[in-house]
Amino acid sequence: MLRIITQQAEVRAELQRICDRTHDDQVVHKEATVREVLQAVKRQGDRALLHYTAEFDHQNLRQEELRVSGSELDAAYQQVSKELLDAIRLACRQIEAFHRQRVPKSWVHFGEDEIVLGKRYTPVDRAGLYVPGGRAAYPSTVLMNAVPAKVAGVPRRVMVTPPGAGKSINPAVLVAAQEAGIEEIYRVGGAQAIAALAYGTETIPKVNIITGPGNIYVTLAKKLVYGTVGIDSLAGPSEVLVIADETANATYVAADLLAQAEHDPMAAAILLTTDAELAKKVQAEVEQQLENHPRRTLTEKAIAHYGLIVIVDSLEQAAELSNEFAPEHLELEVAEPWELVEKIRHAGAIFLGSSTPEAVGDYLAGPNHTLPTSGAARYASALGVETFLKHSSLIQYSPIALQKVAGAIEVLAKAEGLPSHAASVRLRTQPKGDSWGMEDGDKPKS
Numbered sequence: 001m002l003r004i005i006t007q008q009a010e011v012r013a014e015l016q017r018i019c020d021r022t023h024d025d026q027v028v029h030k031e032a033t034v035r036e037v038l039q040a041v042k043r044q045g046d047r048a049l050l051h052y053t054a055e056f057d058h059q060n061l062r063q064e065e066l067r068v069s070g071s072e073l074d075a076a077y078q079q080v081s082k083e084l085l086d087a088i089r090l091a092c093r094q095i096e097a098f099h100r101q102r103v104p105k106s107w108v109h110f111g112e113d114e115i116v117l118g119k120r121y122t123p124v125d126r127a128g129l130y131v132p133g134g135r136a137a138y139p140s141t142v143l144m145n146a147v148p149a150k151v152a153g154v155p156r157r158v159m160v161t162p163p164g165a166g167k168s169i170n171p172a173v174l175v176a177a178q179e180a181g182i183e184e185i186y187r188v189g190g191a192q193a194i195a196a197l198a199y200g201t202e203t204i205p206k207v208n209i210i211t212g213p214g215n216i217y218v219t220l221a222k223k224l225v226y227g228t229v230g231i232d233s234l235a236g237p238s239e240v241l242v243i244a245d246e247t248a249n250a251t252y253v254a255a256d257l258l259a260q261a262e263h264d265p266m267a268a269a270i271l272l273t274t275d276a277e278l279a280k281k282v283q284a285e286v287e288q289q290l291e292n293h294p295r296r297t298l299t300e301k302a303i304a305h306y307g308l309i310v311i312v313d314s315l316e317q318a319a320e321l322s323n324e325f326a327p328e329h330l331e332l333e334v335a336e337p338w339e340l341v342e343k344i345r346h347a348g349a350i351f352l353g354s355s356t357p358e359a360v361g362d363y364l365a366g367p368n369h370t371l372p373t374s375g376a377a378r379y380a381s382a383l384g385v386e387t388f389l390k391h392s393s394l395i396q397y398s399p400i401a402l403q404k405v406a407g408a409i410e411v412l413a414k415a416e417g418l419p420s421h422a423a424s425v426r427l428r429t430q431p432k433g434d435s436w437g438m439e440d441g442d443k444p445k446s
Contacts, residue, residue: 001303001304002286002307002308002309003307003308004311005309005310012324014310015270015308015324015325018239018268018306019325019374021236021237021268021374022236027220030220031220034220035224037217038195038225040052041199042195048192048195049066049188049193049203050066052191053162053188053189056192057162057163059163059167061167065187066186067186067187067203068169072169072174073174073185076169076171077178080171080175084172087363088139088176091364095143095147095364097366098366099147099148099151100151102384104385104386106120106391108394113398114398115397115398116395116396117396119393120393122390122392123152123153123154124208126157126206126208127154127156127210129145129158129182130161130189130211130212130213130218131145131161131212132161132212133163133170139173139176142159142177142180143179144370145211145370146176146181146182148384148385148388149211152385154388157181158184159182160188160196161173161187161189162190163187169187190214190215190217190218191221193218197210198225198228198229206229207229209229209232211232213235219234222234233370235371235373236266236373237263237268238264238267239260239268239269240259241270241329242270242272243273243334244272244334245273245315245335246278247334248273248275248354250281250284252354255289256357256358257282258290258299258303259358259359261303261306261307263302265298265301266302266305268308269307270309270310271309273310273311273312274313274315279309282309319344323345328349328372328373329348329351329358329371330344330347330350332344333353333354338352346378348381349361349382368384370382399428399429406425413425
């Protein structure tokens with residue numbers, strides 16, 4: 001049963017409990033296991049990958065089976081329906097069109113005295129894209145990771161995903177990868193896949209950045225290899241927060257809450273509403289829509305532990321609570337969503353109006369669905385083209401420009417006790433002077 005809270009004293013405590021749901025006592029134990037896996041792959045390469053794939057995924061692979069073959073990629077197209085292929089292609093076009101608008105441009109500014117300043121963007125050389133398996137296949141996750149990497153111009157894009165029964169990879173996942181320009185795909189998942197991408201093995205190349213969501217073991221592995229490689233984020237279980245007023249449709253709201261809850265037993269589904277009648281209708285609708293739900297057991301667990309309806313006094317209060325929670329997905333099912341959005345400061349993605357379910361963003365609106373979770377939207381953003389780019393500063397000073405600022409640089413260098421910094425400027429602006437710039441009393445005795 002989806003709980004309704006009316007006592008305001010409970011609200012913040014409950015929202016904090018849900019936000020902290022990934023901080024369980026087992027994390028320390030799981031991290032120790034992940035460290036062991038990382039070190040084994042680092043030392044033993046493919047041999048460790050095959051061992052852990054057998055142990056965790058129950059698939060006995062040979063080394064030559066790690067990489068998905070060209071014939072398997074070709075066969076995948078014969079195994080998906082025309083409708084699914086068309087939907088994948090539409091999503092791919094939409095996502096690419098959106099991300100092409102986000103590519104930052106290198107720039108150069110020419111100032112006085114021939115000072116040139118600028119910023120130059122270049123892609124990483126190799127990107128590793130993790131696509132989860134397990135409970136479901138995720139062609140949408142393939143597109144959301146692969147398309148921005150392609151648009152960013154990453155020369156080598158490598159995908160890893162755990163094998164299913166019979167060593168197979170879901171054909172929709174393989175088709176989505178090819179439509180997004182990826183043909184280098186490896187059948188390995190979990191922490192061992194992250195280790196392979198971070199350190200490299202005989203078969204899988206070492207990459208510069210790893211992106212994509214996964215379970216707690218994948219997340220911990222990304223956390224531990226950060227610094228050796230870059231990562232996009234530490235994504236946790238999915239979450240949605242809906243703000244609704246009396247104009248909202250209870251059936252729609254209930255469906256949107258369940259759409260998030262069906263992801264994972266730890267997914268969070270929260271409604272903040274000003275209308276007590278709507279709250280009761282949504283509660284009843286959730287129960288009704290769960291009756292014949294294909295993923296009922298999993299979804300009910302999420303609703304029971306991390307589902308919540310809060311009756312608030314005003315939309316302003318709802319916005320304040322939402323900003324404190326900083327949801328991954330925020331739906332504004334209110335009469336004037338563009339007015340309310342002005343009060344929202346922290347959210348991964350914001351969906352405005354009753355005709356914009358979160359599922360639109362999951363699949364093909366264009367903006368990325370790999371988003372900050374567990375409150376990280378207070379400081380983090382969605383995965384995008386920028387994730388696969390880094391920038392270098394461009395600086396050029398003319399002799400005249402350097403002469404004008406030499407004194408200030410020398411003062412700052414002396415304040416920090418770095419004489420060679422000062423000398424590197426002085427030798428250019430006063431080539432016949434004392435390179436160390438010391439007073440007579442400061443010079444060492446001969």
